[in-house]
Amino acid sequence: MTTSADDPAHVHWAQEDIPASALWRSANGAPAPSSVVPVDDTITADAAYRLASQGVAMLWSGDFQNARQILTALEHRTRPRPDKSQRTTGELFYRYRQNRSHRARILGLLLVPMQAGNIIGLRRAPDVVAATVDAYGSISEASVVSLHEVLGTIGAHQWRTKGIPVAALNASIYPHYGTFFPVRSEYVDLVATAPLAAPNLAFDIGTGTGVLAAVLATRGVPRVIATDIEPRAVASARETMAQLGLSKRVEVQLGDLFPEGRADLIVCNPPWIPATAHSLLDAAVYDPGSRMLKGFLAGVRDHLQPGGEVWLVLSDFAELVGLRSRDDLLKVIDAAGLRVIGVLDAPAVHARATDASDSLHAVRANEVTSLWRLCAS
Template identity: 50%
Template sequence: MTIHAPLHESDHPLLTWDEGETTHSCRWRSEKGSPPPKKLIIADDTLTADEAYRLACEGTGIIWRGDFQNAKQLLQALTRRAEKPSKKSVRKKPAKRTPEEGLIPLAKPMSEIFHLHRQAQSQKSRTLGMLLIQFNPDHSIPLRRAPDVTQACLAVYGKVTEPYVTSLRDLLGFIGSLEWRKNGMAIPALKDMGDGHIHPHYGVFAPVRSEYLGLLEKAPLPAETTNNSLAFDIGTGTGVLAAVLAKRGIQKIIATDQDERAIECATENIEGLGIKKNIKLIKTNLFPEGKAPLIVCNPPWIPARPSSPIEYAVYDPDSQMLKGFLAGLKDHLSTNGEGWLILSDLAEHLGLRTKAELLSWIEASGLKVIERLDIRPTHKKALDQTDPLYRARAAEVTSLWRLTVAN
């Protein structure tokens, strides 16, 4: 196998390998931004799960030539092996003596648990991403019992002109994403608008944490919106915050995002909710030009480095978007205007950011806090005691910070 630099306008490396007397050339595609495997083998239904797992752990890409449904079963078997606790992870925790000579477990700091968890998840993703499927340029799969995945692949890759290879795990994500996009998510706050659903696109963060929408519904609108019914939605994503503001009577909302997929997703949702006349979408980083009496932002909550491009909606390296929003807010608020920052304190419980740091950034930006509205999370992970991050999730609070320019 050889890996060539991308040709012409393509951003995707070219893989070539010999298979019998045939030489194959395909583009490598990875939505997670993973590099192509350094070694490839060809495999079919005779490959055992144990051997496949060994190869995957070594970083060997397995190009599948057997039955497609059997490939799915193999991936399930690999997943079970990847999720099986190692002998190291089930060892008894070290203990220390208390002043009363009792023994208590020596707990690791949450920041260390978080980073170890991220490393484990990253390794699992790399391993499971080694089971590969080859595609024709029309997105069809030349395997027995392969489904028609054209629409799912078009939604992610668009039209392509060359055959390509991607991981089966990614493909199953595309298929699930398309179903989610078709069916949408019912949003109680939007039940009287259009179909009342938000339809997330692949790679655009879905509003699964709906408790923060309740905060957006009950926060008192700035008095200035009575005379100037305008709001900015910074980092709009699916457009759900802009839609809630429109539901609350804001007549004009300028929603921004720097991601093209997010702009396309928000456009589709806004049209489906019947509020196209109220919302203008702009592709830009953070703020549009001008000032508004209300500016809302729901930045990524975790200050950590994303391990793939699609994680940028969750992980914000060094809190860059959060800091950028706070730093620019004063210059974009009209007189007596408010900035609404929606933020979880999970990062604080993970030991990745302190409340004092957040308050110092607010003060340094020439802002002050009018009020903070809080709500506890309701998602399943907050109740799952087997989750490695349960201790932090159980203490988490999501807040809507009402900010204004300090005198």
């Protein structure tokens, strides 16, 4: 059965020739599958993979743990095969993105039912209430969700419960689902150590969890205004400030790029890869057409106090895979009426930089994150 154009929020299928439907939910913005068939413990991994490869979603009605085993089998079948061909870094990145997109599509097609109260109505299903409330809110009617996404909410909830240590803050933060977790320390450490000329007001644009705004406040900036376009990020950042006792000094606003007024220091760590985001979570890393980077640089001078400074924190990953050149970046900076007064670099220290099994290992090992200090030219 298909999802009708005038009913995009529901999925439809036939159970023993009886039409059925339920609300479609996706925390990552995935569209409702257009074709759904019921399956149970009798389906084989090969049959499941054939259906998924044809774009057919499978609504599971058997044992939850068996569904996880099928998902694991699908993950195995979508792993990239060893490629001994001599390829450019650009070609390797293209293949990497292709595989990620393929995996996401295949793995997202194994579905489970969720009842009112955020309960998965399957045998041996775990308690996912707390994790899925973070992602979907409270569910009050029969719904269908991707099993792969549900498992992701469980992992994110574990991170949120455990907390992520941030050395620059000498504390842990507890991000909301859907915000970019600051598990990479390079960009945080750069903001924590860059020369700071006692600004009265700082803006943190695209704050995410609020970690950079918090670092600025703990370094003595008396007032910080942090913005983000995503409501989840705003809620997460506000919670971060309350937890760290910084709510009176850091104001978090919902908005695209700049708040009103001018600041002495404006900081931005935009998504660093100019490519299409395939999910809401991807949007923290992928910036199609460098929209945020170019928008930030084009507008920042109008929000900068005379004599003020701009800190642009950016990885050179896009340069290493041929998606943007250093000259391209310098031209955008110059066109914005800005000039470079200094660059601080930090080599990659995150776990993926040492993973030799990663097809992009050579790129990640050579990646450098830079804090570009800019001022009006």
